[in-house]
Amino acid sequence: xxxxxxxxxxxxxxxxxxxxxxxxxxxxxxxxxxxxxxxxxxxxxxxxxxxxxxxxxxxxxxxxxxxxxxxxxxxxxxxxxxxxxxxxxxxxxxxxxxxxxxxxxxxxxxxxxxxxxxxxxxxxxxxxxxxxxxxxxxxxxxxxxxxxxxxxxxxxxxxxxxxxxxxxxxxxxxxxxxxxxxxxxxxxxxxxxxxxxxxxxxxxxxxxxxxxxxxxxxxxxxxxxxxxxxxxxxxxxxxxx
Amino acid sequence: xxxxxxxxxxxxxxxxxxxxxxxxxxxxxxxxxxxxxxxxxxxxxxxxxxxxxxxxxxxxxxxxxxxxxxxxxxxxxxxxxxxxxxxxxxxxxxxxxxxxxxxxxxxxxxxxxx
Numbered sequence: 529x530x531x532x533x534x535x536x537x538x539x540x541x542x543x544x545x546x547x548x549x550x551x552x553x554x555x556x557x558x559x560x561x562x563x564x565x566x567x568x569x570x571x572x573x574x575x576x577x578x579x580x581x582x583x584x585x586x587x588x589x590x591x592x593x594x595x596x597x598x599x600x601x602x603x604x605x606x607x608x609x610x611x612x613x614x615x616x617x618x619x620x621x622x623x624x625x626x627x628x629x630x631x632x633x634x635x636x637x638x639x640x641x642x643x644x645x646x647x648x649x650x651x652x653x654x655x656x657x658x659x660x661x662x663x664x665x666x667x668x669x670x671x672x673x674x675x676x677x678x679x680x681x682x683x684x685x686x687x688x689x690x691x692x693x694x695x696x697x698x699x700x701x702x703x704x705x706x707x708x709x710x711x712x713x714x715x716x717x718x719x720x721x722x723x724x725x726x727x728x729x730x731x732x733x734x735x736x737x738x739x740x741x742x743x744x745x746x747x748x749x750x751x752x753x754x755x756x757x758x759x760x761x762x763x764x765x766x767x768x769x
Numbered sequence: 770x771x772x773x774x775x776x777x778x779x780x781x782x783x784x785x786x787x788x789x790x791x792x793x794x795x796x797x798x799x800x801x802x803x804x805x806x807x808x809x810x811x812x813x814x815x816x817x818x819x820x821x822x823x824x825x826x827x828x829x830x831x832x833x834x835x836x837x838x839x840x841x842x843x844x845x846x847x848x849x850x851x852x853x854x855x856x857x858x859x860x861x862x863x864x865x866x867x868x869x870x871x872x873x874x875x876x877x878x879x880x881x882x883x
Binding site for chain 2: 543544550551552553558561564565568569572573576577579580581583584585586592607608612615616619620622623625626627629630633746749750753754756757760761764768769
């Protein structure tokens with residue numbers, strides 16, 4: 529019997545010939561990616577609906593007139609400053625998260641703890657800012673199903689645009705969409721903070737040290753970056769465009 | 770699972786991956802892009818309303834650049850296997866379809882609203 533194996537009987541070792549993960553990624557991480565993909569569809573449906581309603585409206589509240597307060601400092605006249613602070617907070621907490629992941633690769637428990645705690649603090653800071661933003665708009669009269677009075681509404685639109693009827697209609701659409709979309713995003717930030725706290729406690733308890741890998745930090749990191757990613761889009765389409 | 774994840778880590782080490790220096794570099798890029806967006810909105814547009822029609826495409830382009838940096842580097846997708854990257858990016862392209870359909874539809878809503 530010849531020991532030479534004919535070409536067709538040779539066991540293939542390419543990534544897709546079976547017997548191993550072709551993506552070379554642990555199961556939980558792949559599932560996190562696919563969950564985020566489905567979440568991306570949800571957020572894009574919300575944002576695209578917002579876009580369609582806004583395109584079809586003859587007038588729309590001007591972002592630099594609606595968002596121009598900085599809590600505790602300025603009541604008006606500072607457009608986009610506060611949301612700028614919020615954006616930088618979220619970007620920075622994304623940076624601390626990726627630093628925690630990097631420390632995890634080096635199995636440095638102490639550094640992972642430091643960066644995770646900073647990430648959680650960043651998350652809380654962002655949520656506090658959003659609570660202030662919501663309460664400010666709520667005090668002005670915006671909420672699901674309610675808008676400021678017809679007279680007060682005038683100052684939220686570019687001068688001389690629209691009539692009382694169109695202004696009232698689109699201000700209501702704006703309020704509903706704003707609270708729904710930033711609310712859904714804020715809910716993601718909130719769950720992200722809760723998950724980050726759980727992971728931080730696990731790191732403190734040495735769970736991942738015993739396991740020999742900080743892969744869990746990487747997985748929640750993916751979720752946290754996604755939350756930041758969504759904010760980048762919400763920020764552009766609600767505050768800039 | 771533990772043995773498998775060890776192996777994954779080991780193989781990742783062979784590729785170019787995120788170092789501290791690189792993380793701060795990407796953070797700097799993201800901050801600069803955000804700063805450019807603010808400059809357009811707060812400094813350029815109020816003084817030059819004639820540039821308004823270029824502002825929105827500029828914001829969207831800059832947002833997509835930021836999204837690329839977050840997904841590719843912070844979420845590490847650039848260093849994953851091509852198959853995984855494609856299985857995430859290709860379905861995302863369907864969103865373009867929804868954008869096209871609904872923006873087209875919204876033009877008809879204008880007449881409905883009158």
